[in-house]
Amino acid sequence: MIKIKYTFFSVVVLFTIITGTFSCKPLVHLYTVQPMTITADDSVFVSWSVRGKATLLTHTIPASVDPDNPQPETREYTLVVAKKGKEIKRTVIVDVRDLHSADDIVFTTLRKGDTLLAEGEKDIKKWGNHFLLQSVMTGSDRDLAVSHAGKMATLNADGSPSMVFNGVPNSGKWEIRCLLTAAEKQDSSRIPGKLRIHTILLYSKQ
Amino acid sequence: MALENINTIVLLMFENRSFDHMLGHLSYDNINKGVNGLTKPLTQYSIPYKGDDYSPWKIKTDANMAYDIPHEFSDISIQMAKSAANGKYEMDGFVQAYLDKSGDSPNKFSPPLGFFKQEQVPVTSFLANTYSVCDNWFAPMPTSTQPNRTMAFCGDSSIHQTKLQLVKADGNIFDWMNANGVKWRVYHDGLSFFILYDHLWTELLSDRFRDYESLFHDVTTEADETFPQVIVVEPSYHDAPHFGSDQPNDNHAPLAVGFGEEFLRRTYEAITANQKRWGNTLMVVYYDEHGGFFDHVPPPAIPYDTKEDSPFHFNSLGVRIPGILVSPYVAKNSVCSSLFDHTSVLQLLAEKFTPGKPYSATVADRKNKGIESLSTALSAEADPAAPPPPQQIITVKSMLGDNIATAPSGDMGQAFENAAQQLITREPAGTADKYPELFQWKNSVDKSRG
Numbered sequence: 275m276i277k278i279k280y281t282f283f284s285v286v287v288l289f290t291i292i293t294g295t296f297s298c299k300p301l302v303h304l305y306t307v308q309p310m311t312i313t314a315d316d317s318v319f320v321s322w323s324v325r326g327k328a329t330l331l332t333h334t335i336p337a338s339v340d341p342d343n344p345q346p347e348t349r350e351y352t353l354v355v356a357k358k359g360k361e362i363k364r365t366v367i368v369d370v371r372d373l374h375s376a377d378d379i380v381f382t383t384l385r386k387g388d389t390l391l392a393e394g395e396k397d398i399k400k401w402g403n404h405f406l407l408q409s410v411m412t413g414s415d416r417d418l419a420v421s422h423a424g425k426m427a428t429l430n431a432d433g434s435p436s437m438v439f440n441g442v443p444n445s446g447k448w449e450i451r452c453l454l455t456a457a458e459k460q461d462s463s464r465i466p467g468k469l470r471i472h473t474i475l476l477y478s479k480q
Numbered sequence: 481m482a483l484e485n486i487n488t489i490v491l492l493m494f495e496n497r498s499f500d501h502m503l504g505h506l507s508y509d510n511i512n513k514g515v516n517g518l519t520k521p522l523t524q525y526s527i528p529y530k531g532d533d534y535s536p537w538k539i540k541t542d543a544n545m546a547y548d549i550p551h552e553f554s555d556i557s558i559q560m561a562k563s564a565a566n567g568k569y570e571m572d573g574f575v576q577a578y579l580d581k582s583g584d585s586p587n588k589f590s591p592p593l594g595f596f597k598q599e600q601v602p603v604t605s606f607l608a609n610t611y612s613v614c615d616n617w618f619a620p621m622p623t624s625t626q627p628n629r630t631m632a633f634c635g636d637s638s639i640h641q642t643k644l645q646l647v648k649a650d651g652n653i654f655d656w657m658n659a660n661g662v663k664w665r666v667y668h669d670g671l672s673f674f675i676l677y678d679h680l681w682t683e684l685l686s687d688r689f690r691d692y693e694s695l696f697h698d699v700t701t702e703a704d705e706t707f708p709q710v711i712v713v714e715p716s717y718h719d720a721p722h723f724g725s726d727q728p729n730d731n732h733a734p735l736a737v738g739f740g741e742e743f744l745r746r747t748y749e750a751i752t753a754n755q756k757r758w759g760n761t762l763m764v765v766y767y768d769e770h771g772g773f774f775d776h777v778p779p780p781a782i783p784y785d786t787k788e789d790s791p792f793h794f795n796s797l798g799v800r801i802p803g804i805l806v807s808p809y810v811a812k813n814s815v816c817s818s819l820f821d822h823t824s825v826l827q828l829l830a831e832k833f834t835p836g837k838p839y840s841a842t843v844a845d846r847k848n849k850g851i852e853s854l855s856t857a858l859s860a861e862a863d864p865a866a867p868p869p870p871q872q873i874i875t876v877k878s879m880l881g882d883n884i885a886t887a888p889s890g891d892m893g894q895a896f897e898n899a900a901q902q903l904i905t906r907e908p909a910g911t912a913d914k915y916p917e918l919f920q921w922k923n924s925v926d927k928s929r930g
Contacts, residue, residue, distance in 0.1 A: 306585070307585070310585060310586075310587070341521075342520040342521045342522055343521060343522040343523065343535060343536075343537065343538075345537075345588055346588075348587070348588060348589075363546065364546070364584075365546070366584075366585045366587070367585075367587035367588065367589060369587075369588065377532075378533045379531045379532075380526060380528045380531065380532075380533050381528060381531060382528060382561070382563065382564075382565075382570070382572070383563065383564070383565040383566075384564050384565055385564065385565045390565060394530065394531055395530060395531065396530065396531035396532070397530040397531065397532070397586070399585075400530070400532065400585075400586060448531060462565070462566050462567060463566050463567065463568060464566070465563075465565045465566040466565070466566070467561075467563040467565060467566055467568065467570040467572070468526060468528060468570075468572070470526075470533075
């Protein structure tokens, strides 16, 4: 683990240290690292507000090539706050991705009549807005109607890619719909609990 | 019938770990492919959060965690994630429940999704792979420690959540064993959990509650005439008061599990030390509940209404927990997939000591709903070999935690504090005789509270 200096070039540090005169325990009021998904040459914003003496530690975990569970490279940003012999820490882990990468979007489902709906927000705090969609395809082995960023696309069950969202950030609201099959209408236990789409991303600072 | 050959039943209940978290590696690493644990690829266990996908991951180092994992009934409801679309428990809300409570940022190594490999839980893995591992054992209710332990040792629960309270002990096994002439004893490595049941304080202060350090000596030297038929072994609880070098070892997060591994090794060595006695022993190793850690198996929809003035209704069992049966009378290297919960132990006790008469109406009702007795895992043929446990040094990346100058926090810690304070007040002589350390602890806590 490397003890980071405030002048460390890839980290812009905004910090406020609030020294609690009347309490002996360290406390973290606020600690954020943004964005939480970057590419190798990116900077992140680290912000904190604490009671006690703060030290920021960074640690890089190389990408895992474990075929069972591949993981991108990650960087741990650990804030250690000490006061009067006591210490607490908070860790934020940042994913480091290639300029081109793949990612799945998945939401849990609701039934609306004969339609299955999965919707939610891909977290902009985690992704920022520099990961742009290139192509999108179904990850649920069925036709899907997808809405995002004011655009709509139909994704075919055969897995063919759609370019409708080309150039749009992956973060933000998504809505995924499909029709229930006859078997699912007859037996609701066969309805999938999630719908998934595969995406290909291109990182761009534009 | 094998049960007739069992003279001693040892119950060792740890705290707060799920089956996949502790023993999912058995199938994942092909140590025992017959176990319903984790399998490859891990990405099949999709845990969604804000559009991202999370999966279980392999813990590299056993260390104290930053925080406990949420595991009160409201958290568990999120974790089990009953689908609005198909009505099934999707078991995919573990990341959300954790982040809702901790305020942490989401990441690929979300604490509730970590699972141990064999090298980090060598004794648990050894016993599970040497004797009979139960891969279909669930906590009796999808809630936290106090209700599940109460169900385990009373066969009913007058509470549905853990909080600062003393708990009713109606139907408890100690009264039941006394009424049925069963010899029993508790060996506690620290303050007994049963301090939370004031009805049991007379027993708690009696010679039947003994220091854990007496276990080995009693097993190896005590005469059959007085040796207990049922032994409850209690680890040192993380939430209870601790003194000096006393180290909790109940596996309750955020505690590292290495301490519990050492405790399990010592307990196994103690109960197998007397070969003659071991030949008729069954040790049950189980957990009160899953502690918020991921498990992939949805619990069966067996409902339960608590015995409160306004009963609380649970729609299902709780999350799956690790269960291991250690005995000459279980098939070596076997998997038992019978449906168990903690009342399966009470079924076994009734079959053994009051044959033909169920432990209680509630336990009988649960049996009718499909929960089986542990006796289903016993075999008629005995294999008295007791292979030694792994002798490796267990390492824990750790540091000393809070000391007695720190007043307890959290519902469980404060419940222990409250019970201990009341025990000191109401039973000062007995407490001085049995738990003299509580007086120094009270002094420190009172100072800490100002």
